[in-house]
Amino acid sequence: MNQSKTPPHIPTQARTRIQRRNHSAILNAALDVFSAKGFRGATVDEIAQAAGLSKPNLLYYFPSKEAIHLQLLSGLLDVWLAPLRDLDPEGDPIPEILTYVRRKLQMSREMPRESRIFANEILQGGTHLGDTLTTALKPLVDEKAAVVARWRDTGRIADVHPYHLIFSIWSLTQHYADFDVQVRTVLGDEGADPYPEAERYLETLFTRMLTP
Known part of the structure; x- marks a missing residue:
C-alpha cells in the first residue's frame, strides 16, 4: 500500500517526544475502536x-477518521x-506450509485487533484498500499458488487445489482472532488459552491432508 496517500498530519522527523507519544496513543486507541x-x-x-x-487535540494529528483508518491500513x-x-x-513442502500455518495462527494470537480491522475492511468491500488487493495481494497469492501446484504436480504433496488451500489456511487461523469470544465461549473456559491446542490440531489436519 502506498503510504504517501495517507501521511500523518505531522511529519515523523518533526515530532517531539510528546507528539510521538500522542500519535501512538491515537493509533492504539483507534485499533481498539475500529476493531x-x-x-x-x-x-x-x-x-x-x-x-x-480531546477531539481538537486528536485532529491536530489526524484531520479525519478516514486519515486514522488509512494510516492503520x-x-x-x-x-x-x-x-x-x-x-x-x-x-520441503509440508514443513513450509506448516510454518505458514503456525505464523498465521501466531498473528491471530498477537494481532487480533489488526485482524478484525482487516476483516471488517474486506467485509465492507475493501474500498479503503484501493487497488492494493489486485496489485499486492493477488500477484503474491498467484505466485505461491503456482509453487503449491508444482509441489502437487510433482507428487511432493497430495492433490490439493492451491488457492483453496491458501483460503483454508486464512480462514482456519484468522477465525481465532475474528471470533475470539465465540471460540472461548464454546470451549467453555474463557480464561484458557485456545492457541496451543489449535496449533496442534491444525498441524495434524494439514499434515494428513497434504501427505501424498
Whole structure:
C-alpha cells in the first residue's frame, strides 16, 4: 500500500517526544475502536476519548477518521502477507506450509485487533484498500499458488487445489482472532488459552491432508 496517500498530519522527523507519544496513543486507541465497531461504527470522539485526548487535540494529528483508518491500513497488508511471502519454493513442502500455518495462527494470537480491522475492511468491500488487493495481494497469492501446484504436480504433496488451500489456511487461523469470544465461549473456559491446542490440531489436519 502506498503510504504517501495517507501521511500523518505531522511529519515523523518533526515530532517531539510528546507528539510521538500522542500519535501512538491515537493509533492504539483507534485499533481498539475500529476493531470493535468497524470503520462505519467508530467516531473521532470515541477514538479521542480512548486515547485520553480531546477531539481538537486528536485532529491536530489526524484531520479525519478516514486519515486514522488509512494510516492503520497502510502497511498492514504487507505485515499480513509477510508469512506467505516467506514460503520457500525450494523448501520441503509440508514443513513450509506448516510454518505458514503456525505464523498465521501466531498473528491471530498477537494481532487480533489488526485482524478484525482487516476483516471488517474486506467485509465492507475493501474500498479503503484501493487497488492494493489486485496489485499486492493477488500477484503474491498467484505466485505461491503456482509453487503449491508444482509441489502437487510433482507428487511432493497430495492433490490439493492451491488457492483453496491458501483460503483454508486464512480462514482456519484468522477465525481465532475474528471470533475470539465465540471460540472461548464454546470451549467453555474463557480464561484458557485456545492457541496451543489449535496449533496442534491444525498441524495434524494439514499434515494428513497434504501427505501424498
